[in-house]
Amino acid sequence: MSEASGVPSAPANLETSLAPVIAQARRSEKTEAVCARAGGRWQLELWGSLPPTWVGSLALHCSGVGIDIAEGRGCRVGVSRWAARFVLKAPRGGPELHAFDFLRMARRRPSGAMTSVMPRLDAFEIVRGAAGIEVSVRGRDEPGFLAGVLQRFALFGMHADRFSVGSEGERAVDWFVVKAVGGRDPAPDSVAALRSALSACLVGRERSALSTLLR
Numbered sequence: 001m002s003e004a005s006g007v008p009s010a011p012a013n014l015e016t017s018l019a020p021v022i023a024q025a026r027r028s029e030k031t032e033a034v035c036a037r038a039g040g041r042w043q044l045e046l047w048g049s050l051p052p053t054w055v056g057s058l059a060l061h062c063s064g065v066g067i068d069i070a071e072g073r074g075c076r077v078g079v080s081r082w083a084a085r086f087v088l089k090a091p092r093g094g095p096e097l098h099a100f101d102f103l104r105m106a107r108r109r110p111s112g113a114m115t116s117v118m119p120r121l122d123a124f125e126i127v128r129g130a131a132g133i134e135v136s137v138r139g140r141d142e143p144g145f146l147a148g149v150l151q152r153f154a155l156f157g158m159h160a161d162r163f164s165v166g167s168e169g170e171r172a173v174d175w176f177v178v179k180a181v182g183g184r185d186p187a188p189d190s191v192a193a194l195r196s197a198l199s200a201c202l203v204g205r206e207r208s209a210l211s212t213l214l215r
Contacts, residue, residue, distance in 0.1 A: 066091030
């Protein structure tokens with residue numbers, strides 16, 4: 001956690017925590033999603049070939065049907081292959097989560113009102129880290145928060161190449177490495193545009209929160 005702004009830092013053990021899912025992605029040519037109860041919670045694991053913006057599509061679909069992504073970690077393990085694990089909360093009174101087609105949700109972006117999500121941020125940082133451009137955000141943990149952040153990446157031709165999302169109390173604390181088309185680092189102009197878009201999401205006195213790009 002960054003002491004300056006309270007936003008999350010890069011996780012130290014992302015690949016280790018995903019080791020079984022990464023192994024599946026590398027061992028099998030299939031693309032699969034498995035959703036089951038684990039320790040009283042719903043756990044979703046996905047691996048295989050997915051479009052670069054799949055995390056944003058999944059988050060938008062989940063927001064639209066009332067599924068809460070409580071935690072999640074994921075990374076790219078090949079040119080177009082991914083591995084990820086999520087902890088989900090089912091909507092009250094809704095169907096069991098294994099009834100949803102999560103692969104379809106990840107592959108196809110929803111349309112219409114479901115794409116109009118405005119995350120309310122307390123703070124954010126954009127820095128150049130070891131894996132590229134890192135974006136860390138902290139804000140109100142409410143429906144649509146993650147989808148709204150990822151939507152702003154997509155507006156400027158970026159997607160989450162690696163991510164760790166979660167919460168602390170009533171606050172969402174999410175970390176991403178963002179890439180442009182072809183897995184390249186985003187252009188400086190695109191990063192500047194993203195910074196402006198995230199600044200517009202800051203609430204109250206936090207509009208002066210730290211937002212830096214270290215070159």
